Amino acid sequence: MEKLFISYNQIHETVKGIAQEIQSDGFAFDHMVAIGTGGFIPAHMLKTFINRPILTVGMAYYDLNDVKMDVPVITQWLDDPENQITGRRILLVDEVDDTRSTIGYCLEKLLTHDPKEIAVAVLHDKDKPKTREIPPQITRYYRGLKMEDRWICYPWDAEDIWAQDKQAVWSDPPIENPITS
Amino acid sequence: MEKLFISYNQIHETVKGIAQEIQSDGFAFDHMVAIGTGGFIPAHMLKTFINRPILTVGMAYYDLNDVKMDVPVITQWLDDPENQITGRRILLVDEVDDTRSTIGYCLEKLLTHDPKEIAVAVLHDKDKPKTREIPPQITRYYRGLKMEDRWICYPWDAEDIWAQDKQAVWSDPPIENPITS
Numbered sequence: 001m002e003k004l005f006i007s008y009n010q011i012h013e014t015v016k017g018i019a020q021e022i023q024s025d026g027f028a029f030d031h032m033v034a035i036g037t038g039g040f041i042p043a044h045m046l047k048t049f050i051n052r053p054i055l056t057v058g059m060a061y062y063d064l065n066d067v068k069m070d071v072p073v074i075t076q077w078l079d080d081p082e083n084q085i086t087g088r089r090i091l092l093v094d095e096v097d098d099t100r101s102t103i104g105y106c107l108e109k110l111l112t113h114d115p116k117e118i119a120v121a122v123l124h125d126k127d128k129p130k131t132r133e134i135p136p137q138i139t140r141y142y143r144g145l146k147m148e149d150r151w152i153c154y155p156w157d158a159e160d161i162w163a164q165d166k167q168a169v170w171s172d173p174p175i176e177n178p179i180t181s
Numbered sequence: 182m183e184k185l186f187i188s189y190n191q192i193h194e195t196v197k198g199i200a201q202e203i204q205s206d207g208f209a210f211d212h213m214v215a216i217g218t219g220g221f222i223p224a225h226m227l228k229t230f231i232n233r234p235i236l237t238v239g240m241a242y243y244d245l246n247d248v249k250m251d252v253p254v255i256t257q258w259l260d261d262p263e264n265q266i267t268g269r270r271i272l273l274v275d276e277v278d279d280t281r282s283t284i285g286y287c288l289e290k291l292l293t294h295d296p297k298e299i300a301v302a303v304l305h306d307k308d309k310p311k312t313r314e315i316p317p318q319i320t321r322y323y324r325g326l327k328m329e330d331r332w333i334c335y336p337w338d339a340e341d342i343w344a345q346d347k348q349a350v351w352s353d354p355p356i357e358n359p360i361t362s
Binding site: 159 | 194224230245337
């Protein structure tokens with residue numbers, strides 16, 4: 001599968017677009033919940049444009065003792081969900097909606113804490129079969145880019161960030177978005 | 182005070198340097214604890230070079246109900262510190278050691294959970310009076326850059342990321358570090 005290299009600045013621009021979409025939509029949320037580790041960087045970028053607190057939950061395919069799991073396990077959950085989630089408007093943030101396994105699981109678990117509303121924001125939503133549904137209570141889903149199924153190389157995974165930049169498809173502004181939406 | 186603009190790629194390079202220093206020092210940690218929100222991005226970058234789980238704690242000058250505080254309050258703490266901290270080697274990650282208020286407070290609170298060891302990693306340590314001491318149990322402190330007291334403009338706070346890049350002092354490799362260490 002062909003790799004798609006993305007630079008930090010491109011991610012920042014994508015997040016800016018998501019923020020504009022959220023504001024146009026009139027969704028005023030109380031907190032973000034960033035899914036770690038993929039959601040940490042997009043959530044912090046988003047805070048620049050919509051200044052709300054960021055809470056986190058951690059999901060991984062290895063538990064804290066380095067045992068490989070078949071399904072993602074929770075490495076950290078909210079310490080005070082009654083105060084942090086119940087009756088609140090939440091924006092769940094992650095980097096990519098791939099099989100939807102992690103996002104779907106987090107949504108189901110967050111809904112048990114009775115939020116007023118949960119919306120989802122992801123940088124990239126891949127057009128591929130999903131293993132979980134978005135629960136029907138979720139009516140707002142903000143995607144930076146809806147894209148074909150590509151191998152995305154994120155800048156935070158780059159050993160050599162300057163090589164990453166050179167391989168990134170987009171260029172200095174204006175940004176040409178090569179992905180058909 | 183003169184502003185110092187920093188690009189994402191420069192931060193990525195600084196993190197790479199911190200990772201090399203940690204590896205040279207032989208500090209093998211079990212988990213990172215990123216202090217939110219400043220530590221989220223450096224911690225995720227560091228995970229590329231040293232692949233360990235990231236836990237988070239949240240500290241802010243506004244509580245979750247938007248009430249302004251004189252001292253930073255905890256917006257999120259670890260949900261299972263006995264399993265996540267006790268007997269573990271921890272790397273506490275934040276973006277900047279300014280007055281040391283947040284880092285000092287977190288260290289004291291983490292030490293109550295009896296870790297095997299805690300070390301600290303920050304991108305930037307400002308040479309200025311500190312309101313808290315690093316507790317004597319902490320013997321490893323990794324600084325990307327030790328620097329004079331400057332107003333640092335981080336890339337994740339930029340409304341216009343391309344303007345930020347143009348104002349960043351350093352250039353494409355080789356990176357010249359203008360800050361005296």
